[in-house]
Amino acid sequence: MSRKRMITKKKKIVLLVGTAALVGSAAFAMTGTGNAGQRQGNESSRCNGLARLGADHQRFIANERANPNVNSRARIANSIAAIRQIRQQQQSAGCNGSGRRQAVPPGDRQGGGDQGAQRGGRGRCNGLARLGADHQRFIANERANPNVNSRARIANSIAAIRQIRQQQQSAGCNGSGRRQAAQVVCAGSTVTLSGEGGAPAASSNQFPAGTQLRVTNLDNNRSTTVEVNSPSGSCVLLNNAAFEQVREPGKNVIRNVRVERVG
Missing domain, CATH: 1.20.140 (Butyryl-CoA Dehydrogenase, subunit A; domain 3)
Incomplete structure (x- = not known):
C-alpha cells in the first residue's frame, strides 16, 4: 500500500508539473497577438x-x-x-x-x-x-x-x-496567376466558340486553368465571366454556353471584343 501511495503521489506531481507547463506555454502563446x-x-x-x-x-x-x-x-x-x-x-x-x-x-x-x-x-x-x-x-x-x-x-x-x-x-505574388484587378488581355483577338458543351467555361493558349476571364461583346454590350478549364489554340475560346451569353444573333465570331483577366 505504501508503495502504491508513493507512486500515486509521484504521478500527481508529474501531472501537476506537466499541466503547469502546458498552461504556461498556452499563456505565452496567447500573448503573441496582433x-x-x-x-x-x-x-x-x-x-x-x-x-x-x-x-x-x-x-x-x-x-x-x-x-x-x-x-x-x-x-x-x-x-x-x-x-x-x-x-x-x-x-x-x-x-x-x-x-x-x-x-x-x-x-x-x-x-x-x-x-x-x-x-x-x-x-x-x-x-x-x-x-x-x-x-x-x-x-x-x-x-x-x-x-x-x-x-x-x-x-x-x-x-x-x-x-x-x-x-x-x-x-501576395505578382503576375503568373495572381488574383488581381481587371487587366485587359488578348488585345486584337477575336473570340469564337469551341463547340463544347457543359457549364459556361473558356479555354486558352495563354492562361492556365483556374484563370477568370471577363469577355465583353462591344457590339451588344453583353458580357460573361468564365473560368479557363483547358488549353486551346486561341487566346480565349468560349464553349457553347458561354458564347450564347454574349452572342449576336446569327454570328459565331465576336470581332469587336474586350477580354479582361479578373482573377
Missing part, C-alpha cells in the same frame, strides 16, 4: 497548402505505380521534381512538420531585413508559379495521351492549380 499572430496564421495557411500539394503528388505517384502505363515513368519523374520544388518552398516559408524540412532560423531567413523578406517572397512566388506550370504541362500531356485514368488525373491537377492560386494570393 501582427505577429496574423503573420503566423498566414504562414500556417501557406504551409498547410504546400503540404497538401505535396501529398497530392505522393498519392499520384502511388497511383501511377499501382496502375502503370507507357507514360507513367515520365509522369512520376515530373511529380518527383514537383515535390522537390515544394520542399524548397516549404523551407523558404519556414514550414515545420509533416515530413517537411525544418525551418531556417529566423535570423538567417530574414537576413537583410525588408530586402531579405522581398527575396524570400519572390522565391515563394516563383516556386508556386513553376508548380502551376508543371500541372498545366501535365494536364496538356494527359489530354494528348488519354487513358482510363486521365479524367481523374486532370481533375486532381485542376484542383491543385486552384490551391496554388490561393497560395499565390495569400503570399
Whole structure:
C-alpha cells in the first residue's frame, strides 16, 4: 500500500508539473497577438497548402505505380521534381512538420531585413508559379495521351492549380496567376466558340486553368465571366454556353471584343 501511495503521489506531481507547463506555454502563446499572430496564421495557411500539394503528388505517384502505363515513368519523374520544388518552398516559408524540412532560423531567413523578406517572397512566388506550370504541362500531356485514368488525373491537377492560386494570393505574388484587378488581355483577338458543351467555361493558349476571364461583346454590350478549364489554340475560346451569353444573333465570331483577366 505504501508503495502504491508513493507512486500515486509521484504521478500527481508529474501531472501537476506537466499541466503547469502546458498552461504556461498556452499563456505565452496567447500573448503573441496582433501582427505577429496574423503573420503566423498566414504562414500556417501557406504551409498547410504546400503540404497538401505535396501529398497530392505522393498519392499520384502511388497511383501511377499501382496502375502503370507507357507514360507513367515520365509522369512520376515530373511529380518527383514537383515535390522537390515544394520542399524548397516549404523551407523558404519556414514550414515545420509533416515530413517537411525544418525551418531556417529566423535570423538567417530574414537576413537583410525588408530586402531579405522581398527575396524570400519572390522565391515563394516563383516556386508556386513553376508548380502551376508543371500541372498545366501535365494536364496538356494527359489530354494528348488519354487513358482510363486521365479524367481523374486532370481533375486532381485542376484542383491543385486552384490551391496554388490561393497560395499565390495569400503570399501576395505578382503576375503568373495572381488574383488581381481587371487587366485587359488578348488585345486584337477575336473570340469564337469551341463547340463544347457543359457549364459556361473558356479555354486558352495563354492562361492556365483556374484563370477568370471577363469577355465583353462591344457590339451588344453583353458580357460573361468564365473560368479557363483547358488549353486551346486561341487566346480565349468560349464553349457553347458561354458564347450564347454574349452572342449576336446569327454570328459565331465576336470581332469587336474586350477580354479582361479578373482573377
